Amino acid sequence: MSPWAELSETEQTLLDHVFWSGGLSRDALAQRATFSKTRSNATVAGLLAQGLLEEVGLQASSGGRRPETLRLHRGLGVLLAADLGATGLEVAVLTPDLQVLASHGEAADVRRGPGLVLSRVRALMSQLLQQCGRQPRDVIAIGIGVPGPVDFASGQLVNPPLMPEWDSFSIRDDLRADYKAPVFVDNDVNLMALGELWRLQRSLANFLVIKVGTGIGCGIVCHGEVYRGADGSAGDVGHICVDPHGPRCTCGNLGCVEALAAGPAIAQQATEAAQSGESPMLASLLDERGTLTPVDVAQASRAGDAAANAIVQRAGTHIGQMLASIVNFFNPSHVFIGGGVTRIGPLFLASLRQSVYHRSLALSTRHLEIAYSPLGDQAGVVGAGVLAMHETLKSRGVIPS
Numbered sequence: 472m473s474p475w476a477e478l479s480e481t482e483q484t485l486l487d488h489v490f491w492s493g494g495l496s497r498d499a500l501a502q503r504a505t506f507s508k509t510r511s512n513a514t515v516a517g518l519l520a521q522g523l524l525e526e527v528g529l530q531a532s533s534g535g536r537r538p539e540t541l542r543l544h545r546g547l548g549v550l551l552a553a554d555l556g557a558t559g560l561e562v563a564v565l566t567p568d569l570q571v572l573a574s575h576g577e578a579a580d581v582r583r584g585p586g587l588v589l590s591r592v593r594a595l596m597s598q599l600l601q602q603c604g605r606q607p608r609d610v611i612a613i614g615i616g617v618p619g620p621v622d623f624a625s626g627q628l629v630n631p632p633l634m635p636e637w638d639s640f641s642i643r644d645d646l647r648a649d650y651k652a653p654v655f656v657d658n659d660v661n662l663m664a665l666g667e668l669w670r671l672q673r674s675l676a677n678f679l680v681i682k683v684g685t686g687i688g689c690g691i692v693c694h695g696e697v698y699r700g701a702d703g704s705a706g707d708v709g710h711i712c713v714d715p716h717g718p719r720c721t722c723g724n725l726g727c728v729e730a731l732a733a734g735p736a737i738a739q740q741a742t743e744a745a746q747s748g749e750s751p752m753l754a755s756l757l758d759e760r761g762t763l764t765p766v767d768v769a770q771a772s773r774a775g776d777a778a779a780n781a782i783v784q785r786a787g788t789h790i791g792q793m794l795a796s797i798v799n800f801f802n803p804s805h806v807f808i809g810g811g812v813t814r815i816g817p818l819f820l821a822s823l824r825q826s827v828y829h830r831s832l833a834l835s836t837r838h839l840e841i842a843y844s845p846l847g848d849q850a851g852v853v854g855a856g857v858l859a860m861h862e863t864l865k866s867r868g869v870i871p872s
Contacts, residue, residue, distance in 0.1 A: 473868025496538035543567035548611040554851030557685035562595040563852040573599040584636040610652040614859030616659035620704045626656035653870045662854030664690025669857045678805040683812035728793040732786040737765045750778035769815040784822040791826025809844035
């Protein structure tokens, strides 16, 4: 039986607060849950006795006896997290309080189909568990992020433009061959939003996370929860048109921001600049490496190459143009930028900010902060861990059908 199966509503509430805080004293937990100290302390005592919480050291004194820190008990087991991108994947083993015990990332092509990609994911999960001295039976829950629209209730992708062979494929059923733990699947940028929400301990209620990689997506946190929309496609901003006369996108339409400013578009523009003689530096890199990537554009830009600077600025401006409309509509307090584009550097971020502030209403940007995601490359796997633990607590460990 799941350790969460018999939880009372009070116990579930306290465990949820401890999880999202990363560790709390008894007094702080009672305050956050708005319970009386008597009720909270009695419930904590029961959770400690059941092995669901543990005490892990003293906090700084505020004038009296130093309080003990409470966290989810690490003896409960481990979480498995996988973040699948269009061109790479990362797998990790995490504790219930989201400390990464082991992780591995490598290049991968999701267009090869779910059979090959998930076979590799399962192999890495097994290897990392062995590395941590754990068994499949120790896995509490599994979180998976994928680069496409997901029907969250079924955990299946729906017509994903970057990975057509995955349409309606059941990732849950595939992993159930190896694990009896519940499996939760979501869009990769929603996981980044969950990761930021956990990092911030739910202190921000309304913010956006923009991922710029092979595609462009947006994770939306509204009133402290990830907003997925009626069918799971909320935040698919990569197909917002920013130039009706622009290039044709993978979705079939013209001028989508993804076709103008995502990783492949930046690489294509760099190749054209190299081949036309506009950029000797990019031409040299192309001769040396055979292909160009956004990282090469960033390298040339930092070295002062005018053509590379123009490409970076243009990409930032296009994404800022798209983002300005969302800022006007949603009025977030913060926008966090993640994905491979973060390696391009400050010029991209400056161009994006300038475009947003220029095109958005003054009231929408009065207190708006736009920055690169502090979680960086770990945002996806941390978010997958958050998804796994949060949904397991919420569902009391019931395995989704």
